[in-house]
Amino acid sequence: MIKIRGQRVPVRELSPEQRIKNFSSVPLGYSAEEAVAEARRCIQCRGAPCEVNCPIHLRVLDMIRAIATRQFKEAFFLLKEDNPIPAITGRVCPQESQCEGVCPLAQDGQGINIGKLEAFIADWARERGIKEEIVIKERPHRVAIIGSGPAGLICAYDLRRWGYQVTVFEALHKAGGVLQYGIPAFRLPTEVVDYEIALLEEIGVNFQLNFFVGQNIAFDELRHKYEAIFIGTGAGAPLFLGIEGEHLKGVYSANEFLIRVNLMKAYRFLEYDTPIVCGDRAGVIGAGNVAMDAARCARRLGAREVFILYRRTRKESPARVEEIHHALEEGVTWMELVAPKRILGDEQGWVRGIELVRMKLGEPDASGRPRPIPIEGSEFVLELDTVVEALGTTPNRLFLKHAPELAVNRWGLIQVDEKLQTNLKGVWAGGDAVRGNATVILALGDGRQAAAAIHRVLSPEKLG
């Protein structure tokens, strides 16, 4: 039916000059006409590699077909069945290494823009207040979910739809996990996240914010009070390099930098009370999504020069292609094959620069990427007044300390079987707490899988 046609429908975006003055969404999203035109380019190929390569096997072809024929509502319901948070995944999934990467049209860079179609449909429905009808048949079982990131939210959503009494415990004062505190509004507008959470509240998920399981209630006590527990505590503890100078003022972990900006809205200081200081020249260590987010925030906070400092090369960067592209457009300087040796400060204890050593690539390491090797004697100093360390994060040891009976591996990641059950009866886990720094879609998939496993255990009669 539909033949290969032409180029990807371009996504309208704010210009780089406009963007760096605010935190508004950079992509403006497809209009209905654009979405239909883009959907019509799909050749509906047999075998649907996009679906195969999607971690949750979203029915991409059906969705695209519905959009191509302007059946937006149908597209939405179909999408929502597979993926409860399409407005979010459409914006943050690494599509280029999942669905879009294997689209036959991608070979000449014209793969179908599946992410933007997904976001379009979700936004279209949200703007019109179109929601699924959920009829809930109550069940008496109580389930506790620890952590309100994507893994916890999806687990809560599924279990609640099946009638369970679900309580989500969240340490922070807002639900959403990284979606709320980490990913900046110019990529994922706050209202999109808030809307999804409001929907969960509407169907009767109980949120207990400002509640840290372990500190507020013993993990054991929680196990007694609830018939099943899902742990979706993420991997939110920052890593530091452990080099000289990390005590200096002006040095942040990416987590602190992003929490101040996103959760606390420090970019609207005076309207909001949480401060942030970002100087003229900011260096961001690392080159993943988190580093791109920090670098782009620094530009928006007024830094005139922002450097990405990466010990490998762009090819090895784990960031989404779109984020790197946007960061460069916004004037971020990419400095690769350099590694920090120490951070330099002045007498008042403020950062003044960083000593870097140049690197070359050697043999592949455990991650399969070439190992960076320092070039002796190539040290040099880059003047900076802000340093953000975006080295990745590890599981929160505060929670693990309170649940010593829980089996974890040597990185503190919770060990689970293929059904996501931990070594403890009635306790499941998923998302970053199990995988380390992974993705929203994998967390979502885990939340779903754990919900199904919990359902099977609590209501075996239903499944026959």
Add this chain to the structure above:
Amino acid sequence: MKARIITRQKLCPDIFWYEISAPHVACRFQAGQFVIIQVHERGERIPLTVAEAHPERGTIVLVFQVVGKTTLELSLLKEGEEIENCVGPLGNPSEINFFGQVICVGGGTGIACLLPIVRALSAAGNEVISLIGSRSRDYLILEDKIKAVSSSLFIATDDGTRGERGLVTDVLERILEEEEVRGKIQRVIAIGPPLMMRKVAEITRPHRIKTIVSLNTIMVDGTGMCGSCRVFLGKAMKLACIDGPEFDAHRVNFDDVISRLEMFRAKERLAWAVYRQQLEARQMEIKTKVRAKEGTASHD
């Protein structure tokens, strides 16, 4: 969780005593722990130590000094009004054991932070010598409460209007040399301004007395997620919110702690100035309204 203000007391010109409803905190609280509060949706998250907990009433007591915008805003709330968010208890409880003879040193609002610790140490059978100090008599808080749970109490004020003239650290220095206590003190616990805590560490070091301080670093989440509260013990990085807030005073690098507290100073001053202006403008408006009303009243 919102926390309602049950009772509000002014202890001195800039220090307040708030009993607030926080049943989840009250039932789990142990001496040495703190909460993080956010006064309103747009507010900053700030840590405050729990000075008392009343599980039977579901309340906790916070004692705070007005030092910036957030604490000023907090001080303007009335009984019955609510604090938007309150999470806790956070941090590790103090180590409470039978040590024998213990000295507790408190300065300023640190006295309030010390109160539950003194109480718990006494209950554990220790002989607690408390030293508390402030600028002057009018700024000295909780004297009676501390006295009630200490074996003996020494007071120092900068101007000598109450107790001895001078610093609590001077008193500490002297006491440690006294016949009856020399060599007998098992532990010193100090909470107050960082400069005071550093001085205490310097005084006790030659005596080789185990000394504990509670560090008041800048915090955001209080659960180990941001690293803003990092402190250095020798070369080791620790997070005050989850590894502390209490640390071995002889290993803490106080220079870094003090320096890092200044990181946001320029912005904090700005927020303070702007907020004061807004308050004044509001007061002016009220005054003019009242005057206008009086004006019309006198006309009829």
